[in-house]
Amino acid sequence: MFMKKILALFLVSLSLIACDDKKDENTLVVATSADYPPFEFYKDGQIVGFEMDLIRAIAKEMNKEIVIKDMSFDSLIGGLQSGRIDIAISAISETPDRKEKVDFTIPYHRDSTVMLVGKTSPITKPENLTGKSVGAQMGSTHEKRIKEEWQPTIPNLSLRSLSKVPDLIQDYKSGRLDAIVLGATEAESIIKTHPEMKIVPLPGTEAISAIALPKGSPLTEPINNILKKWETDGSLKKIQDIWFSAKEQG
Helix, strand or coil: CHHHHHHHHHHHHHHHHHHHHHHHEEEEEEEEECCCCCCEEECCCEEEEHHHHHHHHHHHHHCCCCEECCCCCCHHHHHHHCCCHHHHHHCCCCHHHHHEEEEEEEEEEEEEEEEECCCCCCCCHHHHHHEEEEECCCCCHHHHHHHHHCCCCCCCCEEEECCCHHHHHHHHHHCCCCCEEEEHHHHHHHHCCCEEEEEEEEEEEEECCCCCEECCCCHHHHHHHHHHHHHHHHHHHHHHHHHHHCCCCC
16 A cells, blocks of 8 residues: 555656646746846836847747746856756847857847946047946956957956946946946936936947857747748837837836
8 A cells, every 4th residue: 555655646746747847848938137228127026128028929929938037147148058048138149159159049139339438528439448447247248348359459448347237337326437338229228317427339349139049949940930020021120119219218
């Protein structure tokens, strides 16, 4: 009788595991760094933004449920490699280094890199940063640009890398930073609530965002097909227009 009970418990455990596996097949774990409006940010306790609308619409098209996890930007690629997450979407640019570690979909958004400085700052180009302190999000292509292109040629330029953009803004307000390097769309969102800052364009710095997935993910092709279809029929532009129109999003 005892052995029968043990066998029954074992069979129940297998059944529960099977149910979990079935649920996992239909539920995608999506990671983002929710500190980058209008791409992703918290509003009324929920993560919202352009990329959140996009990934939710893609999941619906694929008849999938999603669970969204807020992670630091510099941990997204590692999360994909470890299998903890299925998709990462957070204004991620495809680079040769990242492409060795994960796969990318076709692009869905194009942006440029800018600097945020004080309204009365004399900084108008990177060469003005001699002896200055500049901030960038940890793990971003902006951080990489500063390390590989600016610091070797601009004397005494110090870099402060932080995981969250709001922390960079706070460091600027505290006087620890002279400039912040980030995407133009995000910068435009920031100056709406920080009028003491201004945007300095950086010509020739196009940034192309794509969805990142684990190497060999079976999701890459169907997501690409959806993005291609939406580029053709205007669905992608409709989602973009909600967040990137001149109208303030609040």
